[in-house]
Amino acid sequence: MTTRLYNTLTRTREELRPLTDNKVKMYVCGPTVYNYIHIGNARVFVFFDVVRRYLQYKGFEVTYVQNFTDVDDKLIKAAQEEGVAVPELAERYIAAYFEDMDALGVKRADVHPRATEHIPEMIEAIQNLIDKGHAYEINGDVYFRSLSKEDYGKLSHQSIDELKSGARIEVNERKENPLDFALWKAAKPGEISWDSPWGKGRPGWHIECSAMARKYLGDSIDIHAGGMDLCFPHHENEIAQSECWTGETFAQYWLHNGYINMGNEKMSKSLGNIVRVKELREEYEPRALRYFLLSAHYRNPISFRYDTIRQFEGALERFDTVVTNLRHRMEAAVDGEPSSAVEARLKELTQAFEEAMDDDFNTANAISVLFDGVKFANDWVAKDVVSKQSLERILQWFRVFGSDILGLMELEPEEILDSEIEALIEERIQARKERNFARADEIRDRLQEMGIILEDTPQGTRWRKK
RNA sequence: GGGGGCAUAGCCAAGUGGUAAGGCAAGGGACUGCAAAUCCCUCAUCCCCGGUUCAAAUCCGGGUGCCCCCUCCA
Numbered sequence: 001m002t003t004r005l006y007n008t009l010t011r012t013r014e015e016l017r018p019l020t021d022n023k024v025k026m027y028v029c030g031p032t033v034y035n036y037i038h039i040g041n042a043r044v045f046v047f048f049d050v051v052r053r054y055l056q057y058k059g060f061e062v063t064y065v066q067n068f069t070d071v072d073d074k075l076i077k078a079a080q081e082e083g084v085a086v087p088e089l090a091e092r093y094i095a096a097y098f099e100d101m102d103a104l105g106v107k108r109a110d111v112h113p114r115a116t117e118h119i120p121e122m123i124e125a126i127q128n129l130i131d132k133g134h135a136y137e138i139n140g141d142v143y144f145r146s147l148s149k150e151d152y153g154k155l156s157h158q159s160i161d162e163l164k165s166g167a168r169i170e171v172n173e174r175k176e177n178p179l180d181f182a183l184w185k186a187a188k189p190g191e192i193s194w195d196s197p198w199g200k201g202r203p204g205w206h207i208e209c210s211a212m213a214r215k216y217l218g219d220s221i222d223i224h225a226g227g228m229d230l231c232f233p234h235h236e237n238e239i240a241q242s243e244c245w246t247g248e249t250f251a252q253y254w255l256h257n258g259y260i261n262m263g264n265e266k267m268s269k270s271l272g273n274i275v276r277v278k279e280l281r282e283e284y285e286p287r288a289l290r291y292f293l294l295s296a297h298y299r300n301p302i303s304f305r306y307d308t309i310r311q312f313e314g315a316l317e318r319f320d321t322v323v324t325n326l327r328h329r330m331e332a333a334v335d336g337e338p339s340s341a342v343e344a345r346l347k348e349l350t351q352a353f354e355e356a357m358d359d360d361f362n363t364a365n366a367i368s369v370l371f372d373g374v375k376f377a378n379d380w381v382a383k384d385v386v387s388k389q390s391l392e393r394i395l396q397w398f399r400v401f402g403s404d405i406l407g408l409m410e411l412e413p414e415e416i417l418d419s420e421i422e423a424l425i426e427e428r429i430q431a432r433k434e435r436n437f438a439r440a441d442e443i444r445d446r447l448q449e450m451g452i453i454l455e456d457t458p459q460g461t462r463w464r465k466k
Numbered sequence: 467g468g469g470g471g472c473a474u475a476g477c478c479a480a481g482u483g484g485u486a487a488g489g490c491a492a493g494g495g496a497c498u499g500c501a502a503a504u505c506c507c508u509c510a511u512c513c514c515c516g517g518u519u520c521a522a523a524u525c526c527g528g529g530u531g532c533c534c535c536c537u538c539c540a
Contacts, residue, residue, distance in 0.1 A: 011470095029540075037540085044540045074538070156535075162468050163536060205538085227540025228471090234539095257540075258471080264532060268539050295478065295489085301471075301533070308478060311490045315478090318489085321503060356480095364480055368488035378504055437499055444501080455502045464503090 003058065003358045005223075006299065008231060008254040009155055013360055016055075018222050019252065024060045025217040026052060027251070029209060029226035029234070030112070032069040033093035034078040037100055038274035039289065039304060040260040040267040044227050046293045047257055047363075049106040051223075053405045054357050065216045066109040067209060068094055070116050071202055076191055086192045087116070100277040103286040105407040111216050115208040119194045122203045122211040125245050126183045126196075134244040138174050140186030140199040146179040149240045155254060156232035181237050183207050206237040210245065213238075224251035229268075231256050257298040267304060275304060288312040291408055294363040319402060319409045322374045324464050326391050326398075327413060329381045332459040336387035342380065346397045349373050353401050363406070370402050370409075417463070421452060428454070429461055 003016040018024050028048045031037055037045075045066075055062050069075075070090035079089045094114075101108075115122075126142055129135035134148045146152050146160070153159055163179055182204035187193035193200040213221055219242075226235065235254060242250040259266045262273040280289055291312040296302050349369055356365035377394050380386060395411065402409030417425075428443040444454050451466045 031540080032538090041540050072538090156469075158469060158536065229535070229539055232469095232535060233537085259534070259540075261533070266534065266539090270539055292478085297480080299471090300479090303478090305477085308490090311478060314490050325503075362480075364478095364489095365487080368480070371488055375505090382504065432499085435499075441500070453502065456498070456500095457503075458497095462503090 001354060001358050003055070004360055005253055005255060006360050007252075008256050011157070014253065016222075016253070018060065019220055022060050024055050024062045024223065025221040026062060026064045026223040026225070027209070027213045027217060027221055028064070028066045028109075028224075029230055030066040030068050031093075031097055032072055032074055033090045033097060034072075034075045035093060035269065036096050036276045036278045038267060038269070038276050039280060039293075040227075040274070042100065042104060042277050042289070043260055043293045043298075043302070044225070044257055045101060045106050046104055046290055047298045047361075048225055048255075050294060050363060050406060051225075051255075051361055053107070053407070054361070057400070057405055063217060064109045065111045065113065065213065067212050068097075068112060068114045069205065069208065070094070070114045071192060072115075072205055090114075090116075096278065100281070103281045104277065104290050105287070113212040113216060115203060115212075118208065118211050118215065119196075119203065121215055122207045123184075123196050125207060125211050125214075125241065126203075128245050129183065129241065132244060134241075135183055136176065137184075137198050140184075140201055141174065141182060142184035142198055142204075143175055143180040144183050144237065144241060145176065146181065146240065147177055149244055152179070152240050153236065155236045155239055158232070181206065181233060183241070206234055207241060209234075209238050210242040210250075213250075214242065214246065219246040219248040219250075221251045223253045223255060225255040225257075228256040228258060258301045261301055261303045263303075280309070284309050285313050285316060287408060287410070288316055291316060291367075294367065294406065294408070297360075297362055297364055299360075316408070318374055319370070321464070322377050323395070323398065323409065323411060324462070325381045326377055326395050328457065328462045329386065329459060330388055330391050333386050333388040333391055336389060338389040338393045339387065342390045342393055345376050346373075346393060349376070349397065350401070357405075366401075366406065367408070370398075370406065373397060373401070417452070421447065421450065421463075425454065425461065425463060432456075432461075 004013045005016055006012070007014050026048070028044065031041055052062050052064050068090070071086055075086050075089060079086045082089065126135060129144065130137065130142065133145070135142055135144050153163055160179065184196060184198055184201050185204055186198070187200045187202065191202070193202055213224070224235065239250050261267060262275070265271060265273060267274055277289070288309050292309055293302070295312065349372055352372070353366050353369045356362045356369060380390065380394065398409055399411050403411050424443050424447055428440045431439040431443065447454055447463070448466070452463050453466055454461060454463050
């Protein structure tokens with residue numbers, strides 16, 4: 001089955017057909033590293049991490065590139081305020097970014113290029129655009145001539161006139177046209193800068209993605225993605241630059257995810273109503289954050305509420321207990337072939353899962369398939385006689401869909417207990433045999449205080465961490 | 467002024483013509499020495515008003531409320 005995805009460029013769902021064979025080239029706009037990332041930023045990275053994992057599962061060879069914007073106005077301002085150098089500030093927040101992403105289970109991109117390490121590539125692009133008449137230099141600044149691209153506005157579906165009539169276009173008398181945007185900005189005294197044919201300066205925001213995408217993925221890429229607020233002007237401008245530069249179609253599919261709202265407002269750094277991942281993960285299970293981000297379709301808005309995150313922690317417990325149930329049942333299972341009933345059910349579930357994900361990456365439905373699997377597994381575990389091989393197959397299914405693709409389930413066994421706890425558990429088993437329930441309950445309560453929950457099953461007593 | 471989006475149970479949420487998925491929470495039952503876990507059951511006329519249709523949460527028209535983009539922002 002082919003994967004269908006909503007393309008902002010055409011405003012329709014299209015079948016994913018990579019430019020070459022089964023190779024998918026993906027570029028996702030990464031963070032501007034002047035601060036810690038917030039949960040809204042994390043939505044992009046978590047969601048496209050799942051897209052990448054799913055496409056890999058489908059057999060595509062995915063090359064995933066995500067940049068760091070490590071020089072721009074905001075970085076310069078933040079660095080000045082703190083009295084540190086821009087590279088030092090960037091370094092700090094890049095490290096922080098990776099810490100947050102590791103916690104959320106986001107895998108590293110194949111390449112994480114930084115803007116400041118690709119200045120020559122950007123200068124080359126800018127020079128090319130000037131040579132072709134798509135850009136012009138004024139007093140050390142270089143601007144892109146938006147009117148020179150006849151289909152400028154095609155991504156955001158706005159005509160030049162519509163864009164111009166917008167009341168919020170900044171007035172800059174140096175530009176030929178208000179819609180023109182900076183490719184290169186002349187350095188002000190004391191600012192970090194690089195040499196260029198137009199004097200000392202630094203790149204504009206948009207050109208870095210064009211330059212780095214081309215360097216690592218080529219003239220044309222398959223998927224280009226980011227948050228909806230990047231659609232205009234950032235992605236629109238990237239298209240304009242890249243296509244004027246190379247003469248090729250920049251990206252086939254443009255994917256944009258919805259925002260996270262705080263109350264009735266978009267969560268954004270400029271509004272100051274942000275909730276940082278760094279702080280959230282101290283208070284909540286990071287997987288619950290990941291679950292929260294995947295619980296709604298990626299193009300729909302999500303409202304952030306602390307008690308919603310708590311809800312997802314509760315849901316996560318079912319994922320954890322089913323794994324515990326399967327593992328524990330394994331100890332009293334027999335040898336034999338995997339049951340054909342198990343194979344058949346897992347096949348159905350796999351189909352349902354793929355159907356959900358192939359439908360524009362409907363993670364909400366994919367997760368509900370996971371719960372169908374949980375129910376099936378718990379039923380299976382309750383049978384009198386089950387084979388180890390059947391249980392293994394079910395665990396394997398969860399590994400692929402719950403862990404490898406969605407990153408919501410943990411399949412690793414719990415760590416070993418210490419000897420004191422083990423002794424207490426032993427003592428309680430003994431007490432129960434002697435029907436000394438008062439002592440048994442006493443021990444169970446005490447272990448609970450120590451964070452260990454005991455459960456008596458037909459296959460014996462087992463424990464788990466609270 | 468132009469361009470989009472959202473409104474489904476206490477909460478999260480899927481569903482784009484065929485009679486409301488799934489999860490959290492809650493209540494009842496089974497199982498248990500008691501629990502826990504698990505399983506079963508219960509819990510929505512889909513923002514409002516019209517219209518089209520044998521049939522509408524889904525399509526059309528008109529409202530109401532909220533959000534976003536056209537400026538840095540995921």
